[in-house]
Amino acid sequence: MGAPSDRDRTAIWRDLVMATHLLDTALERQSQRDGQISHGHFKILVLLAEAPGRAVSLKSIADTLRFSISRISHAVSVLEREGLVERRAVQGGRRAFEALLTADGRDKVRDVIGPQRREIRDPLLGALDDDDLRDFGRIAARLVAQLEEQPGAGTP
């Protein structure tokens, strides 16, 4: 077998763009339905939940999630107003603040993440057999690595 043809590449690209769109849509719907929260905001809560001390500086959130710092600022304001997060000054940086996950925020993560795994993650990965899943793990890691090194793909 030779290299995949141009038609193959076109089909693969189309599937990739479509999968991206559909997965984003599914995640968005699910988090809105089960947590009345956007998937973008939810990703911030998950990051805080996994952090030691449940707190991360706004700058770190932006870097990790590749969100713009402005987006983080707006998002944290909303999350704070909803009582899911608290802003706290942190000494050390020039003007560093960190977001701290509240008890309500932890509950929110729990409310959303269970259904997300059951209804989206598990069926999706379940569509692949063990071999495909292993292959996909390797491939997804390569794709992320390539996307991360692309100029302009990071924080603006």
Next chain:
Amino acid sequence: MGAPSDRDRTAIWRDLVMATHLLDTALERQSQRDGQISHGHFKILVLLAEAPGRAVSLKSIADTLRFSISRISHAVSVLEREGLVERRAVQGGRRAFEALLTADGRDKVRDVIGPQRREIRDPLLGALDDDDLRDFGRIAARLVAQLEEQPGAGTP
């Protein structure tokens, strides 16, 4: 080798969500930069460009791209105002309209799609060797199929 572990699945899921986010971001930036148009609007233009007669009914656009019909209506209004598309009544349906790609619309597609292939698609698929690319083609098709059959993943 047995089945991938839970930790493996978690890592794969994380990479998948991250790849989705990064690819979406890259496509959005690129279409804005090279065409002053959102990637969502651009996908509509591409669909029209590939259609026979360069015209597709609003309903068909919504079904094909899995966009809400309301989103299509808003989007076509904007695209029409910019002269990239024309609305045209079509007899047959109850109240069917179709969007028709204009010459300017065709130019816009050309302006955007070249750089998109060069700067995003080709480097991304280029990160995979021939075997991985073939595997990925099979896997991406399965993922799309699973996402499409998921209840609630389609048009609201």
Next chain:
DNA sequence: TAAGATTGATGGTTCAATCTTC
């Protein structure tokens, strides 16, 4: 001064309600 963060305006998406035509 520069890193970190905020603000306001603008544009896109969603949802619910409404309208139009067969």
Next chain:
DNA sequence: GAAGATTGAACCATCAATCTTA
């Protein structure tokens, strides 16, 4: 009545400009 489409409000993301503090 129902399929197809539109509208307006609300929310989220982005960009440019501005502010704050070590």
